Amino acid sequence: MSDRVLDVRGLVKRFGGLTATDHVTLDLQRGEIHALIGPNGAGKSTLINQLCGELAPDEGEVRIMGRDVTGLGVPERVGLGLGRTFQITSLLTEMTVAENIALAVQARRGGNFRLFDRLRGRKEVWAEVGSLLQGSGLATRAGIRVSGLSHGEKKQLELLVALAGKPAFLLLDEPMAGLGHSESQEMVQVLKRIAQEVPMLLVEHDMEAVFALASRISVLVYGRIIATGSVEEIRNHPEVREAYLGQEDELC
Amino acid sequence: MILILEQLLNGLQYGVMLFLMAAGLTLIFGIMGVINLAHGSLFMVGAYAGTLAAAQAGNFWIGIPVAIVAAGVAGLVVEAVVIRRLYARDHLDQVLATFALLLIANQGVTYFIGRQPVPANIPAALASPIELLPGLIYPPYRLVIIAAGLLVALGLYWLINRTRIGMLVRAGATNREMVRALGVDIRLLYTVVFGLGALLAGLAGYLSGPISAVQVGMGEQVLLATFVVVVVGGVGSIRGAFWAGILLGVVDTMLRAFLPGLLRQVMPASEADALGIGIASMGIYLLMALVLLIRPKGLFVAGR
Amino acid sequence: MEKRKTLGLALGLAVLLAMPWLMETFGSSSALSLASRILVYSIAAASLNLVLGYGGMISLGHAAFFGMGGYAVGILYAHNGGDPFLGLIPGSNHLLVTLPAAMLLGGAVAALIGALSLRTSGVQFIMITLAFAQMLFFFFVSLKAYGGEDGIIIRRPNEFFGLNLRDRTTVWYVVLGFWLAFMLVLWRVIGSSFGAVLKGMKQNERRMAAMGLAPYRYKLYAFILSGMGAGLAGALMANLMRFTSPDMLHWTKSATLMTMVILGGVGTFFGPLLGAAAYLILETWLGGLTEYWQFWLGLILLAVVLGTKGGLVALVAGLWARLTGGARP
Secondary structure (H helix, E strand, C coil): CCCEEEEEEEEEEEECCEEEEEEEEEEEECCCEEEEECCCCCCHHHHHHHHHCCCCCCEEEEEECCEECCCCCHHHHHHCCEEEECCCCCCCCCCEHHHHHHHHHHHHHCCCCCCCCCHHHCHHHHHHHHHHHCCCCCHHHCCCEHHHCCHHHHHHHHHHHHHHCCCCEEEEECCCCCCCHHHHHHHHHHHHHHHCCCCEEEECCCHHHHHHHCCEEEEEECCEEEEEECHHHHHCCHHHHHHCCCCHHHHC | CHHHHHHHHHHHHHHHHHHHHHHHHHHHHHHHCCCCCCHHHHHHHHHHHHHHHHHHHCCHHHHHHHHHHHHHHHHHHHHHHCHHHHCCCCHHHHHHHHHHHHHHHHHHHHHHCCCCCECCCCCHHHCCCEEEECCEEECHHHHHHHHHHHHHHHHHHHHHHHCHHHHHHHHHHHCHHHHHHCCCCHHHHHHHHHHHHHHHHHHHHHHHCCCCCECCCHHHHHHHHHHHHHHHHCCCCHHHHHHHHHHHHHHHHHHHHHHHHHHHCCCCHHHHHHHHHHHHHHHHHHHHHHHHHHCCCCCCCCCC | CHHHHHHHHHHHHHHHHCHHHHHHHHCCCHHHHHHHHHHHHHHHHHHHHHHHHHCCCCCCCCHHHHHHHHHHHHHHHHCCCCCCECCCECCCCEHHHHHHHHHHHHHHHHHHHHHHHCCCCHHHHHHHHHHHHHHHHHHHHHCHHHCHHHCEECCCCCECCCCCCCCHHHHHHHHHHHHHHHHHHHHHHHHCHHHHHHHHHHHCHHHHHHCCCCHHHHHHHHHHHHHHHHHHHHHHHHHHHCEECHHHHCHHHHHHHHHHHHHHCCCCCCHHHHHHHHHHHHHHHHHHHCCCHHHHHHHHHHHHHHHCCCHHHHHHHHHHHHHCCCCCC
C-alpha cells in the first residue's frame, strides 16, 4: 500500500472565464503535515471544496487511500477516511459541545437509522466522547451549547468533531483564523500532537504557525501550485517571494 | 387539425396567463427569498376591482388600469405592512403569514361582495368570433390576452436587460448578498419588485375574468399552477417562467381537450372521461416530477 | 425539575382519562367529539412537526398523507365483503387492518413525494410538496369509482374488539389509546440515534455531510415516518367522521396542520397538541360567532407569526415569566 493518503492529479476548475484551480497536483503522505499557503484569492477554498467533495472538478482526479473518489460526494469520502474542519466554524449550534462530538462518534460507529434506542444510553459513544474531551481545552465545557462558546473554543471543537470521525487524514481549513496569539500557539501544540498519528493538509494564513508545523509546503497562486518544498526551500524561493511581494508581513 | 390548432391557441392563452403570474412570483422568490401564498389574492383583487369598475363604467378597457392600480396598491400595502417584516424570517413564517393574508383576502371579498361570481363581460368589439384560417373560428378576446401577455414579456425583457433596475434585479436573482454589498437601497428595490409582481398578477386576474369566473378562490387555482411553472422554469428566472408557462399551459390544455377522447377508444365513455380528466389535471404535476428528476433546479437557472 | 415534569405528565394524563366525565360535567357532550378530533389532528400535526420542527423540512403537502390514510379506510370499507381492491386486496372494516394499511399507504406516498421533493430545498421544496399533494387532490376528485368530489361515506365504523365506535366515550378512549401509543413511539424516536441525526440535519446539513452522513437518505427516512404518522391520523379521522373525501387532501389542510404546529411551537414535543387544541377550539368558537371566522383566524395567525417567536408555548412561557416577576418557569 502506498504512503499517499491523499493524491490529487491535474485538478482543474473553471468558473466562466476564470480558472480557479489550474492543473493542481499534490499529495499528502503518512506522518506529515503538508501546508498549503497562498495569498488571498489564490483559490484555496475552491481547492479545499473539491478535495472534500462539495465541488466537482472539471478535470483531473482525487484519490483517497489509493481509491479514485473524484465522482463521490462528501459523505462517501468521509467514509473512506477524510476528516475536515471549516474555515468559518460550522457546528450544530443548538447542541452542546458533548452532543456535537457524540453525533460525530455515532455517525462513524453506525446505527444512525436506529429508531428505538436511546442515544443517551449508548455508553460506548459517550465513553469515546469523554476520552476525546479529556485533556482538551474543552474538558470543562462539555455541557455548554455551541452558541455560548468563544471563537477559540469553537475552533477547538471543530477539530475534536473532525477527530471523532477517526479520520485517516485531516483537511484543516485555516484552523488559526481569528485566534489570538496565545490561542494560536496552543493550537499549534495541539496540532503537533495530533499529527503524530494523523497526517494533515493544512491550509493556513498564519505563517508563523505554518513554519512551526509543516514538514512540506506548497504555494498556490492564481489557482496554480508554483512551488512545493521544505520550509527552508519555500522561505528562499524567489517566485514565492515574488508572489508575496508587498505582503512581506505575512511571510514574516 | 383545426381542433388541434384551436386548442394550441387556448393553451398559449393559458400559458401566457400563467407567465403573467409566474413572472412576479419567480422574482419575489429569486430576489427576496420570500414565498408568497397571497400572490393569488392579488390576482383576485385585480379581477374584482377591474370587473366592478368596468361594469360601473360600462367599458371593458377602463377595467385594465383599475385592475393594475388596485392590485399594485394592494401589493404595496401588503409589502409595507407584512412582507417587509418577513424578509429576515425563515420560510415557515413566510408561509404562515401569507396564508393568513390569503384567508383575510378571501373572507374580506366574501364579506363585502359576496360568494356569488361577479359577471365579467367581453367587450362588444371582441365578442364575435373571427375566422383566423379557413375553418378556424376563434374568439378574438383570447387573441388579445395572448397579445397582451407577449407584450408584457417583451416589456419585461427590455426592463430586465436594458435598465438599471433590471440590472439590479438580475444581480439580485443570482446573488442577493452582492446587491446588498453594492449599497443599493435594497428595501426600495424589494418594494418595486413586489409592486411589479402585484400589478402583473392584477392584470392577469382581470383579463382571465371573462374566461374563467370572477369569484372567491379563483386565485388559489392559478397560484398552484403558477408554483409548478416557477419550479419547472427555475426559481428567479423570468425566461424560465415564460417558457415553462407556455409549455405547461399548452400541455395542460391539450391533455384536457384530447385525453378523454383518446381513452374512449380503449374503454367505456364514462370511465374514459373521468380517468382522462383525472390524468389531465395531474399532467402538469407529472411533468414537474419529470423535470425534477432530470434538472432539480428547473429548466432555466437564474442568471444564466 | 424531573419531579415537576413527572407530576405535570401525571396530571395531564389524569385530565385526559377523565375527559368524558369532565366534558359531561362542565362542557357539552359534543365537546367530547371536539376533544377526540383534537387528539387525532395532533397526531397529524406531531407527524408534520417531526420533519418540520425536528428536521427542518417545511412540507406544505402533508394533507396528502393525511388524506391517503382516510382513503385507505374508505376504500377498504367500500370493498368490504365485495370485490377485492384492484382484484388483489380484499376489503376490510377491522380497525386493526385498516390502520396499518393507512400507515403503509401514507408512508409509501411519502416515500414517492419525498424522494422527488427532497432533491430540492428551500422555497422549491415548499412549492413541490404543495403541488404533489394537490395533484393527489385532483386525482381523487376525478376518481368517480370512489365518490369523486363527494368522497366515501363509511356507514358503519370499523370493528375493534367488539367495541361500539359510535359511542362518544368509547371513541374517546380508543382514540386516546392510539394517541398515547403514538406519542410514546414519537418520544422514543426523538431520543433515538436517528433522532439526533435528524436534529443535526436541521441545524447544519453541511456539517452532517462532513461527519459522513448523507442528508438525503436521513431526511427521506424521516419524511416516510412522518407520512406514516399522518396516515394514521387520517385513518382515525375517517373513522371519527365516518366519511372520507378529497377535502382531506386539499392543500388548505396542509396549511391547517402547519398552522397547528406553529401555533403550538415548532419543534416542541407537546406543541402540536396545544396547537391543534388552540386551532380547533378557535375554529369552533369563532365559527359559532360569525360566518367569516376565517377572517379573524387569519388576523390571529398573522399576529402570532409576526408578534411571537415560538408559538403558544413561548407565549405562555413568556406570560408566565412576566406574571411571576421575570423568573422563567
